Amino acid sequence: MNPTLTPEALQRLADEDLMTLVERKDADAFAVLYDRHGGAAYSLAHRIVGDPEVAEDVTQEAFLSVWRSGARFDATRGSVRSWTLGIVRNRAIDALRRAASSAPKLDLDDDAVLDTKPGEQLTDSEAIRRETSLRVRGALGELPAEQSEVIGLAYFGGFTHSEIADMLGMPLGTVKGRMRLGLEKIRATLAERMGAKRSSEVLP
Amino acid sequence: MTRAEWHADSERLYDDLAAYALGALDASETAELECHIDECESCRERVRSLRSAVDLLPASVEQRTPPASLRENLLATVRAEATTAGDAAVRREPERALWWQRLAGLMARPAAAMTVLIVLTVGVAVGYLLRGSGEETKGLVSAMPLGPQAAQVSATLERHGDSATLHVNEMPKLDRDEVYAVWVKRAGVLEPRSTFVLGMDGSAEAAVPGPLEGADAVLVTAEPRPGGPQPTTQPLLEAPLG
Numbered sequence: 524m525n526p527t528l529t530p531e532a533l534q535r536l537a538d539e540d541l542m543t544l545v546e547r548k549d550a551d552a553f554a555v556l557y558d559r560h561g562g563a564a565y566s567l568a569h570r571i572v573g574d575p576e577v578a579e580d581v582t583q584e585a586f587l588s589v590w591r592s593g594a595r596f597d598a599t600r601g602s603v604r605s606w607t608l609g610i611v612r613n614r615a616i617d618a619l620r621r622a623a624s625s626a627p628k629l630d631l632d633d634d635a636v637l638d639t640k641p642g643e644q645l646t647d648s649e650a651i652r653r654e655t656s657l658r659v660r661g662a663l664g665e666l667p668a669e670q671s672e673v674i675g676l677a678y679f680g681g682f683t684h685s686e687i688a689d690m691l692g693m694p695l696g697t698v699k700g701r702m703r704l705g706l707e708k709i710r711a712t713l714a715e716r717m718g719a720k721r722s723s724e725v726l727p
Numbered sequence: 728m729t730r731a732e733w734h735a736d737s738e739r740l741y742d743d744l745a746a747y748a749l750g751a752l753d754a755s756e757t758a759e760l761e762c763h764i765d766e767c768e769s770c771r772e773r774v775r776s777l778r779s780a781v782d783l784l785p786a787s788v789e790q791r792t793p794p795a796s797l798r799e800n801l802l803a804t805v806r807a808e809a810t811t812a813g814d815a816a817v818r819r820e821p822e823r824a825l826w827w828q829r830l831a832g833l834m835a836r837p838a839a840a841m842t843v844l845i846v847l848t849v850g851v852a853v854g855y856l857l858r859g860s861g862e863e864t865k866g867l868v869s870a871m872p873l874g875p876q877a878a879q880v881s882a883t884l885e886r887h888g889d890s891a892t893l894h895v896n897e898m899p900k901l902d903r904d905e906v907y908a909v910w911v912k913r914a915g916v917l918e919p920r921s922t923f924v925l926g927m928d929g930s931a932e933a934a935v936p937g938p939l940e941g942a943d944a945v946l947v948t949a950e951p952r953p954g955g956p957q958p959t960t961q962p963l964l965e966a967p968l969g
């Protein structure tokens with residue numbers, strides 16, 4: 524335990540250090556992590572399930588899973604943020620599949636990377652989050668539609684490559700090839716611009 | 728397949744790695760490819776690189792403000808679990824006061840009623856736990872491990888009036904999607920009471936909220952999260968009551 528850590532000190536810790544405290548069941552450290560990533564997590568869940576209440580449930584489930592299985596976080600495999608958002612995505616896709624088995628409603632024309640809406644009244648960190656989002660969206664918008672379509676169906680729709688191939692009437696190889704081209708392009712154009720980790724690395 | 732066989736058609740392999748990074752392979756394809764990735768540094772590096780692109784996708788969606796109830800419910804649950812997880816002894820007075828203040832605030836909201844109910848029942852047991860050793864403790868019984876998986880488990884049930892605390896050691900590790908569930912057996916029927924997960928050393932303290940009056944035993948099963956109204960697996964532990 525860290526009985527000496529004030530709330531201000533917690534705010535200054537890196538995500539990875541907060542995770543170490545969360546593994547030791549430090550609820551205050553968990554609150555800081557939630558405040559950093561809860562908005563992005565909820566937005567992702569909302570995008571996938573398309574319903575505010577289900578998105579809230581999904582985000583709650585995902586963060587409780589972070590709290591309860593923090594020990595499974597492996598810093599060598601990625602950031603706390605991407606690990607957390609990965610959990611959110613998986614839970615949201617599960618919720619989507621459960622819902623789809625009773626009432627299927629997925630709009631194939633819904634282009635994940637292009638929908639834009641002006642913000643209302645925002646706090647500073649939210650404004651930054653939204654600005655970042657706009658920049659990412661702008662860059663993703665440069666992708667050929669055929670690539671963003673398969674990426675969106677897989678990531679936000681939870682469809683496998685063979686389901687997508689069936690849906691679009693395309694060979695499997697074409698679907699996977701478009702995924703790869705799209706991801707490589709995002710990585711090349713965006714990773715640098717966003718200053719993401721490992722952006723300078725070159726593919727082997 | 729050997730590494731050379733995987734890499735014989737490298738275009739196809741790279742396409743598969745992209746689909747994998749996006750989570751678009753089915754379960755068996757994923758498992759097969761992971762066997763190779765585990766042993767191949769160049770594929771691991773390629774997946775890391777593709778993931779850096781995938782990691783940007785969440786930022787591309789419309790950004791929303793989560794409802795305040797989400798944070799409140801989460802933190803109420805987490806603080807209750809932090810206290811039951813065995814940290815009770817080291818939690819400081821002011822924090823405990825804050826915790827109760829938050830709870831009082833929550834109780835004003837009907838929307839949070841479910842969570843408050845859970846927090847309250849756990850909180851009651853925690854209250855007993857915090858009171859320290861001896862005082863008001865009516866009895867300590869050993870729980871019996873049931874079945875071979877639980878052979879090395881040691882567990883005791885500490886009774887305080889009409890609720891109890893279950894202490895377990897060397898419980899079998901849970902899968903990611905499981906929790907341990909605590910049940911109270913009364914007239915042959917199992918009533919759900921609480922759930923818990925293990926610390927890193929395989930131990931845990933679980934609240935067993937009352938009423939225990941007239942009940943026969945406390946049982947523990949492993950359940951898919953978040954636990955349900957009825958057990959779906961055989962009990963691992965049984966502690967007799969009364």
Ligand SMILES: [Zn+2]
Pocket residue numbers: 733734763764767768769770771
């Ligand atoms: Zn390889």
